[in-house]
Amino acid sequence: MKSILLKAFFFFLIVSPIQAQELLPFVENYNKSNYQGDNQIWNVVQGNDNAMYFANNHYLLRYDGVIWEKYTLPNKTIIRSIMVDGDKIYSGSYKEFGYWYRKEGKMHYVSMTKNLHLFDEKDNEEIWKIFKFNDAIYFQSFNDVFIYKGKKVKKIKFPFLISYCFVVDNSLYVASVDKGVFKMEDAKIANPKGWNVLKNCVVHAIEKHQKKTYIFTQKKGVFIVGKNNLIPWSNPLNETLKKTTINVAKFINSNKLVIGTGNKGVYIIDLNTNLYKNIDRNNVLMNNSILSIGVDKENDLWLGLDNGIAHVEVNSPIAIFYDNTGVLGSVYSVAPTKNGYLIASNHGVFEYGSGKFSMIPNTQGQAWNITEINNQYIIGHNDGTFVYNNGLFSKINAINGGWNLSKSSINNTYFQSNYSGILVYDDATKLKENKTIKNLSKPIKYVAQNKKNELWAADNYRGLYRVLYNDEYQTRKVENITQQSKIKNDFGVKIFEFRNEILFLINNAWYTYNSLTNKLEENELFNDNFKNISDVVAIDESHFIVLQNGILYHIYANGNKFVWNIIQEKYYKGKLINDNLRIFREKNNYLLNLDDGFISLQLKNANKQNLKLKIEAFSDQNLVNNDDKIKFNSELKIHVVSGIYGAQKPNLFYKLDKTKEFVSIKEGLIVLNNLSNGFHSITIYKHNGANYDKVSSFEFNVAQPWYFSFWMILLYLLFVGAIFFFYYKWNKLRYLQKLKLQKEELKHQKEILEMELKAENELNIQEYEKHILELELQTKSSEVAGKSLSIAKQSEMIENIQRILDSEKDFNKLKSEIKKAIKINEVNKHEWEIFETNLNQIHNEFIINLSKKFPNLTPKDIKLCVYLKMNLSSKEIAPMMNISFRGVELHRYRLRKKLNLSQEENLPKFLLTI
Structure with missing residues (x-):
């Protein structure tokens, strides 16, 4: 990543005055960890594609504001010089020069010396400078100049050692190492009149500005070309430059002179005021040796250092005041004075003027605010309120925390x-x-x-x-x-x-x-125009600053319309003091406090920037053009190149397809992963804080995944066909097995049926046998009934004999014998019990059902019911129950009542139904 080093001041003691610089331009430093190259930057140019190109020893570096690219020559030699001409980047190295062109997102090299044998084997020639003159391109080494014109190369060899060649107006000057400067016309050279002072002096730059020609020497300072001689530059800085070793010089912005030195960094001189700023390692730069100077289309500087690159925004509306020592602390307010600046910080109140920086005595502590009233400055402090007027500082009250x-x-x-x-x-x-x-x-x-x-x-x-x-x-x-x-x-x-x-x-x-409802109501105008605002600072009636999503915007109010101007985050990232932003107006500049300093910025009333973006997309390091197809599940890197490096760099967002969310583009790079197959579109928007304006778009197609390719689909079809084939085979096998199973099932059903028929036959046989048993039972029942009848008749006979015997009193002996015989023939008790047991077994089910249905029946009633069920008459029943005939009839009458039978119902028939 690029490191942004904003160092402006070294402090030594708080209470004593210390040296300080004027406000410095914003500087971005790039080291080897950023561009992954070598140390020295020998040359810097901006291409027609707005990318910056650097001659970096073994590498040609390219930076488009998004990524760094580096390329090497086929022979791996050191690149000492580069120059832009159209779409070509010419480069010079050891015994080699040629040009680079960009194709398919990469730089390609074409040698112009191959097979020409332009260099002597004994010479160690390196091309240190490339320039254009009279429609020809010159490649200059320390001994020779090679002129390329009309696809031919002409070599001019000099009799002395050359430092550099310079084009001024329509003239070409050649600076030797020790013989002075020569003017070259065709192949002839001559010393200009009055330039003898340059002998034994190395000249590193000749520049013309406002009809004056300036000559910059390595150790003798700067000269101005007079009519017949050279005049030392009258600027007081000239004496300082003699001790710094001038390496390179260039005029920029019509009124500024930039001089790069070997040991004191770079000097930026305002020719209108003769004031200068020195940027070196003591404040901003990574080292003090300036090897080359480049200017981009924004008129900002690119410095090639002995170890790294510095981008100096000399044309930016932003100037920086930054303390990296911690002496100043967090700045809460700053105000310009006649002699410099008055600064309120959490360490106290500081005064800066005439290059001196010091804390005002007895102001240690938290100082919050500075307000100018009638040319005097009111300072709110933790210890009270102070007033500063013409260098005098006094306390007006002791109420804490203004x-x-x-x-x-x-x-x-x-x-x-x-x-x-x-x-x-x-x-x-x-x-x-x-x-x-x-x-x-x-x-x-x-x-x-x-x-x-x-x-x-x-x-x-x-x-x-x-x-x-x-x-x-x-x-x-x-x-x-x-x-x-x-x-x-x-x-x-x-x-x-x-x-x-x-x-x-x-x-x-x-x-x-x-005031009518005594409540707050939302303001429609500001809520429509200023959303997600976390802080606001008023400047005057038409200007104010808002903080939106961490970005500062200057707002110019023109009626009910608001013009937004972004203040780029790089100037204050991580340095804003939350809830304590303050703005102090200084003529056309505005001072904004930071956590460790402040910035001065010029605010505009209009935002008329016309933005043209270049989009380069890469997948697997290959360029993807608009509407091209990329592989499925591959990463796509989209470089959104604005070609703007300074204060006008736009705030860009993008939308993927039809999503509603705007996504911020960080450092100009969009990285997309896990994209679904099909067509996708990226739309780029410029955001001015209020509106998203479409500026570009890019469309691409993501291929079907490999598993949806033609051959895979064919394989799937074959696989599905095979599945159907095996399924058919399997289904047919199942059908045959099913038929076999059905056959076996029929066989089993037949066997089961036969078994069922056999069982049914056996059941019928059992039923038949049961029927036989029932018949036998009935037979036995009849036998029992017959026996019972026989017994009854026998009993009746015995009764008659007894009656006769009782009537025959004269036959006592006979009576005794007959009684004895009757007693012998009398049914014994054991036989009667066996009879009753058999009778109960035969009619057991009947007895159980009868007892359940009529639980109030006595055993004697049940016995009578059994005899009646056997269809025996009362006369037959009487001896079996050992009662008289009349007793049986009476018992039957009582039984009918217990059974709830009417006179019409037949008792034996009823009993048969139970």
Whole structure:
């Protein structure tokens, strides 16, 4: 990266005067780490493509404001000189000269000496200077001059050692090392009359300015050509130059002379005032040896150093005052005086004038603000308020921290905001007389007034107050307007007076006060024109400065239209003091405080810059033209070349395709990665702070990724075809397997069906066997019933026998025998129990269902129900239940009631349904 070194002063003691330089032009230094080349820069030129070219020992350097390029000769020799002619860059080296041209984003070399045998083998000739004269191009070494004209090369050999050749008007002068300067006409040379003083003297430059010819010698200073002799330059600087070793000199800007020395850097002399500035290693430059001087189209200097390159913006509206020692500290305010400058910093108050720089005694500490009133300077300080008048410094009050001093817009009253409130100065001629706004004990940063007995005060931290007071400055009312307006983020409120109107910048939005609603309302004009503003500083009724996204812009108000002029960030990057920007007007210049110094700038009222951009895009180090195609997933570097290196360098942004976001272009380079395939467009915009104006565009096409190429698509089709083929085969195999499975399934189904039929047959057999068993059961039941009937009849027979026997009383013996026989034939108890058990087993399901349905039935009732289900008569049942016939009938009657049967319902049939 390029290092921006802005060194202006060396300080030794705080309280004693120290030497200082005038304000210096802004300088950008480039070292080997920037351009990756060698030390010495022998020659500097600007090409017709606006790029800067440098002869840098083994390299030809090219810098277009975006990137550095370096090239070597085919024979790797040292390049001593270069010159521009049209689109060609001529270069001279050891026994070699030729030209370079640019094609496809790269420089290409063509040798003009190949196969010509122009150099003697015994000579160690190097081409130290190339110039054009009478439509011919001259290549000068220390012994010879080679003249190229009409594709032919003519060699002229001199009888002495040459230092340099110079073209003045229509004459060519040859400076020898020890024999003086000769005027050359064709191949003849002669010493001009009266120039003998130049013998044994090395001449490093002959320049003509305002009809005067100046001769710059290495150690004898500067001479001016008179009628018949040479006259030493009368400027007092001439004696100093004799001790510095003049290496190169050039007139620029019609009134400036630039002299590069071997040990004291560069001198820039204003010929109108005879004032000069010396830029060397003590302030800005990287070293003191100046080998070459180049001038670009902006009339700024490019210095070729013994070790590096310096870009000096001598034609810039910017001048720099910078302290790199830390003695001065952060500058909070600066004001011009008759004798120089008055500077307020966090270290104290400093006075600069006549080359002397010193701290004013007893002013150590934080100094905030300098305001000029009636040719005297009011200084707000941490220890109170001071006044500076014609070199005299005095204290007018001891109230701490005078941040700002502002004048009322309705009268000549001044208000000073400080750590504890507001001071009032009714009479600017009597500054020691002041009053305090009572009942307002707050740290107030800004104050403004445009209405009698009303003040606007911004707290140092947060809040905006409307202060109403009477003629004795007694506070009648204090209102927090930001709270009343329900503005939550009211930190760091800034008050801005514009054309007798007071505006408030709060959280990047602009407000004005509505006296009817007693609230703040957004200001449409300023919110439309000034967005993302973090700070604003008034200069006068038509000029002010705003800070937008870290960039300063000077605003010229023309009616309700605003002209924006960018102040390039490189002049103050990292050096602005947040919330403490101040501007002091010095005639046509404006002084802006910085963290370690200040800058002086000239502000314009118009922005009429016509910008032409050149776009060079590279992918894989190959030039990409407009509408070209680049590889997918490759990096694209786009160089946006403005050809402007100084103060007029534009603030550029770009948009990719149809995105809404504007992206800042840093150092002219756009790097794009991970682009999707297809067409893309880059649109370049110039941003003046208010508007984005389209200035150029670039379109390109990103190729399809390799996996979408023709052969890959063909491969994909083959692959898909193979997939379909194998899928068909696989599907066919599956179909055959499915048929096989279906066949096997049918076989299994048949087997299952056969098994089911077999099972069904077995079930039918079981059912049949069950039916047989049921028949057998019924048979047994019939047998049981028969047996029961037999038993009943037997019992009846026995009963009849007993009755007969009872009636035959005369046959006692017979009676006894018959009774004995009857007892023998009587059914025993065990057989009866077996009978009942069998009967219950046969009718078990019936008994269970009957018991569930009629749980109130007794065992005797259930036994009767079983006999009835067997369709036995009461007469048959009576002996089985060991009751009489009538008892059976009575039991049946009771059973019908328990079963809830009507008279019409048949009891046995009912029991069969259970």
